[in-house]
Amino acid sequence: MLNRLFLPSIFALLIYGFWVSAEFKVIAAGVAVFLMGMVYLEKGFKLYTGGLLENILKKTTSTLFKSVSFGLATTSLLQSSSLVSVIVISFLSAGLIGLETAVGIIFGANLGSTAGAWLLAVFGLKIDLSSYAMPMLVFGLLLNTRAAKPLKGMGYILIGVAFLFLGIHYMKEGFDKFQSSIDLSAFHIDGIYGILVYTFLGAAATVIMQSTNALMVLVFSALAVGQLDYVNSLAIVIGSNIGTTVTTVIGAIGANAQGKRLAAAHLLFNVVTAIVGVVALNPLMVTVDEIATLFGIHPHDYTLKLAIFHSLFNIIGIALFIPFIKLLVKWLKSLFNDSYSKEPLNLAKIDESSMERAIYLNPAVLSYPDAAMRALTKESGRLYRNTLELICYGIYFSGEQLRNTDNLSELAENWEKEEQPWSIKGLYIRHIKGIYADIIHFAGALEGNLPRQQAQELFALKVACRNFVQAIKHVKHIYKNMGKYIESENDEIRHQYNQLRLCLASVLKLVDILGVRRNYNHIQEHAAQLKLELHEQDQQTYSTLNKLIRSEQVDSYMASSLLNDSAHVHDACTNLIDGAVIMITRDREEYREYDLAGFTPAAQKTSS
Structure with a gap:
């Protein structure tokens, strides 16, 4: 029932927004173009993953530190923690990596998702990205017509990056004009109630858009023009960390017990990290201010401070979980039981009547x-x-x-x-x-x-x-x-x-x-x-x-x-x-x- 109401409700809200505000159309189009860029970027990288990603996994995930680093690097490159999570669930379900390795990659992926925030804060909102997007789009389309796999993959990547830049441009432009017609800052909510409300909004928006980066562009654009309060922005960032786990949970539905364990680890990590972020918000804000002062960042440069906060509370989450990762893995293994035994099948002892099915084919x-x-x-x-x-x-x-x-x-x-x-x-x-x-x-x-x-x-x-x-x-x-x-x-x-x-x-x-x-x-x-x-x-x-x-x-x-x-x-x-x-x-x-x-x-x- 909820699924049948969800999509019509989203359509109704969008139609109403298009009707009452021309600026909203620009912002919504910017989000759509940005998400399209993510799709093309994913297509491009998939053409390069034939053997490469698996070989990197073998060589760079032998220790927990390497696993976390792999998650950080791949998410920073692919610009999608959700995509990395689904890949890791697939590899784990197929028995290509172990559970502890997969959990380490997921921790690193959460930190890697902050790379997009840094790019936005440092470059995205301060230069005209559309001027770079146009030539990339032209060259990308030309390369995409080639039959050679490397050229076609590069074409997809260029088109994807171009769409990302155009999406950022249109969202930023939409918010610049939006403030002349509607003042969103009037919806600012103080205190713990405001933090909880905006945390929920951040989680819900991430679930709807299926992209933390798309939400970050919206938040940074609104924050840069004063349409969104700094504290409320921090709460949205905390909420987005919870919302991004939905893709992992969906990806684990068809997976075996290993995949479900990883989804549970991802959900637990992000929820606990979000709780820590909400409870310790004031001390974290003070720490962010001190870091900003140390690196000469202007006190009112809230976009850079938001990027610092996004990274800081993910680092704290990793620091909290790393010492207990073996206990976490042990608990996860007890949480979901394998439907098969790793011991050789013994027909003299087995008394189950259910049909065995594939366990590695996710x-x-x-x-x-x-x-x-x-x-x-x-x-x-x-x-x-x-x-x-x-x-x-x-x-x-x-x-x-x-x-x-x-x-x-x-x-x-x-x-x-x-x-x-x-x-x-x-x-x-x-x-x-x-x-x-x-x-x-x-x-x-x-x-x-x-x-x-x-x-x-x-x-x-x-x-x-x-x-x-x-x-x-x-x-x-x-x-x-x-x-x-x-x-x-x-x-x-x-x-x-x-x-x-x-x-x-x-x-x-x-x-x-x-x-x-x-x-x-x-x-x-x-x-x-x-x-x-x-x-x-x-x-x-x-x-x-x-x-x-x-x-x-x-x-x-x-x-x-x-x-x-x-x-x-x-x-x-x-x-x-x-x-x-x-x-x-x-x-x-x-x-x-x-x-x-x-x-x-x-x-x-x-x-x-």
């Missing part, structure tokens, strides 16, 4: 191809780990047994059958189908945004996941016979089915080891050797089967079952090997050229 990360590919890779790895457990279940082992033994033959000989209350189909639906569906959906949404090299890698990942799913389906066909014949009184048929178990277990074991060690140099040789051994084992199975039939050690029913199941095991092993090879080597030079039509890496074609 839609917000789709705008950042490298981060999206990393998230997709992590989710594909998770699909493989579930596949391993499910195939182990299908051959009456467990993943834990497979990982902890070095002698598979001994494991098979000492095996004792345990109750298995779930069908392979039911386990597939619970632990594979939902994740696989999410991977395919995410990959489809991502596909159109990727350059050729990453598009090939994406396709390779999809083929790998398909191979894992196909391997499970082959195992599903042998599950019933496997359970029947590994307990058979017929020694020969029992031995043959144990050999099939050992074949699958050996492939799983080797693939798991290769995946952990990332043995790039020998993965092709290992894969080729495995396939050769599979082929030889197939031939051996046929030869042995013929002997068993001639000697009447197995009947025709057993023989047909063994023949079919041997083929399924061979296909399952081949699927696992192919999927694992792609997962491990998809980012290597020899796998860059992918035959999208034939589902076969070029490296395999040339070697075959």
Whole structure:
């Protein structure tokens, strides 16, 4: 109900403002042009984030100080703490950074948001920005027509900065004329009541405009011409810090528990900082005056003093939270529980009936191809780990047994059958189908945004996941016979089915080891050797089967079952090997050229 009333109310207020005041039109247009500049600036920087932002994150966020510095620098550059917050939530949800790192970046982003205030106070209100905006707009449009990504990105950035400058110009011009018709200073409210009212107005205005910088331009413009009282301006700045968290909260709605934790940290930081700002407003104003005097700032230069205040109370907020950040992270982890376990899936113990879904694929990360590919890779790895457990279940082992033994033959000989209350189909639906569906959906949404090299890698990942799913389906066909014949009184048929178990277990074991060690140099040789051994084992199975039939050690029913199941095991092993090879080597030079039509890496074609 509130959502349906919100937009019509805003439209009604704007129409009324346009009707009663021509100056209001100029101010509103200035806000719109400024916000349009933010949109173009974001588009431009996104064209440069392919790998750059992720690489910077890796190198510059290893400590808390570096994380805060990264948030400060990126927000100062992008001029949007909301955008940085959404990016960080996306990366955190995708598992690319840790929670403590993300919280540090958010703290730095709050301080970085004050850079815009300094630019406005020092330059924006004292020079004619429109004279700089016009040539930037012309050059930006010319560059934007180019196909080359760097040139197009620079075009977007120039257009964005030009619109920002024009927006500031029109807002400043609108307030200059506005004071001749309406005196906003008449709405000045003294005391704590005024501080609370204007804090609320600052928060509400930031929520409506979705931009702290746009609100800062309005406040600085109004303050510069005397339309807004200095103390009330300080209260609006405090309120804007609360309002800017709304974007983070919205961005976290579709995120996992990690994303929600970060949104809670952002909200807590800004609310606590705002409370400190309101409670300690008078001491902070005295401190601002002393800093202004120290640097020779005129006592009545309220715009610069407002910029000092904006930075000061954010610095105080960071100083208050930094000593307790580990406690904060611990509390945040208890606040939202993960819907998944970081431990390997154990089908012998799990008793949940809900369908597992993707945990790393946050839609917000789709705008950042490298981060999206990393998230997709992590989710594909998770699909493989579930596949391993499910195939182990299908051959009456467990993943834990497979990982902890070095002698598979001994494991098979000492095996004792345990109750298995779930069908392979039911386990597939619970632990594979939902994740696989999410991977395919995410990959489809991502596909159109990727350059050729990453598009090939994406396709390779999809083929790998398909191979894992196909391997499970082959195992599903042998599950019933496997359970029947590994307990058979017929020694020969029992031995043959144990050999099939050992074949699958050996492939799983080797693939798991290769995946952990990332043995790039020998993965092709290992894969080729495995396939050769599979082929030889197939031939051996046929030869042995013929002997068993001639000697009447197995009947025709057993023989047909063994023949079919041997083929399924061979296909399952081949699927696992192919999927694992792609997962491990998809980012290597020899796998860059992918035959999208034939589902076969070029490296395999040339070697075959």
